[in-house]
Amino acid sequence: MSKGRLLFFLFFLHVAPAWAAEGLSPYLRVGVLSAPAEEAAQKTADALKAGGFVVIGQYHPEKKPNLVVVAYTRKDLQDVVVKIGDRGVLAAVLKAGIKEDGGKSVVSIVNPEYLFRGYLMKGFEANREELLKVASDVRQALKPVGDEFAPFGGILSEKKLLHYHYMLGMEYFDDPVVLKKFSSFEEGVQTITKNLSAGKGNTASAYTLIDEASRTAVFGVALGDPKTGEQFFLPVIGEDHVAAMPYEMVLSGNSATMLHGRFRIALHWPSLTMGTFTKIISTPGDIEKTMRSLTE
Numbered sequence: 001m002s003k004g005r006l007l008f009f010l011f012f013l014h015v016a017p018a019w020a021a022e023g024l025s026p027y028l029r030v031g032v033l034s035a036p037a038e039e040a041a042q043k044t045a046d047a048l049k050a051g052g053f054v055v056i057g058q059y060h061p062e063k064k065p066n067l068v069v070v071a072y073t074r075k076d077l078q079d080v081v082v083k084i085g086d087r088g089v090l091a092a093v094l095k096a097g098i099k100e101d102g103g104k105s106v107v108s109i110v111n112p113e114y115l116f117r118g119y120l121m122k123g124f125e126a127n128r129e130e131l132l133k134v135a136s137d138v139r140q141a142l143k144p145v146g147d148e149f150a151p152f153g154g155i156l157s158e159k160k161l162l163h164y165h166y167m168l169g170m171e172y173f174d175d176p177v178v179l180k181k182f183s184s185f186e187e188g189v190q191t192i193t194k195n196l197s198a199g200k201g202n203t204a205s206a207y208t209l210i211d212e213a214s215r216t217a218v219f220g221v222a223l224g225d226p227k228t229g230e231q232f233f234l235p236v237i238g239e240d241h242v243a244a245m246p247y248e249m250v251l252s253g254n255s256a257t258m259l260h261g262r263f264r265i266a267l268h269w270p271s272l273t274m275g276t277f278t279k280i281i282s283t284p285g286d287i288e289k290t291m292r293s294l295t296e
Helices: 003-013 037-050 075-082 087-092 112-120 122-126 128-141 185-197 230-237 239-244 261-268 274-280 283-293
Strands: 027-033 054-059 067-073 094-101 104-110 150-152 177-181 203-211 216-223 247-252 255-258
Touching (some): 027 037, 037 067, 037 094, 037 128, 075 087, 075 203, 087 216, 094 239, 104 112, 104 239, 112 128, 177 283, 185 203, 185 247, 185 255, 230 274, 261 283
Antiparallel strands (some): 027 104, 027 150, 054 067, 067 094, 247 255
16 A cells, blocks of 8 residues: 555544534535525525625536535635735635525535635734635625524634644645646646646536736636546535535646645545545545646
8 A cells, every 4th residue: 555545544544533612614504595506506696796706606516406516706815815825825715505405405605714724824814804804794795695604514623723634644735736837827727728628537617716916826626527526525525515616726836736635625524434534535546636637
């Protein structure tokens, strides 16, 4: 067994500690709409737009009509995160997830503060006021959709989130997978965009956010391979966390990177048991292989 696979195996054998009662959850349940997923997604997108946010993408994870993700951002949020560092731009894209069952759609969001702390680390504290304002504005914008904002999906302490990793030997946010070094930022954008448009590796573009000034870009990638993509791993680890999707690739300057699966999956599914995680032991490597193909 390779060192990487051994570490991943040890990761899933690890019994997660009981975090302090006070902390943050990765998701907030906004409310339930008596409407199909597509209609609920449209209402969610409209509310975000009316609240001053920009919707940059919408797609169906697993290609299922009852699952929808709405990706959104705002210029002031982008301005804050790009100055923190290259992969900090990941925090510029927030997401709402819709899951329909029996004609009723549950609308949830990735908890902005949880994401900001996990992705920006010390940069969160340095820009606390601006980032918490964005988080508050998200809630205000979504009130026409629901006003529950009930946390779910596990809990991590604020201290743990500020430099999160699951256990000894596992990756941090700042231990990315380097996918490719292009000759220029422009070449990187062109290559990745072309491959996504062609559906290379059973992928599709869920959203793209490009900041020419900072020469950074985030590509939200729909992973469509039925054997290795969302259709394989998402039903196993939990479709209630649909707002975690899609997986992202970051282009900073001429360097294309992605967060390591052992970091990103754990951060977005912190409450899963060892038994569940072991069923997707190949997923981090599968995602890396797919993302790498988009840079070639």
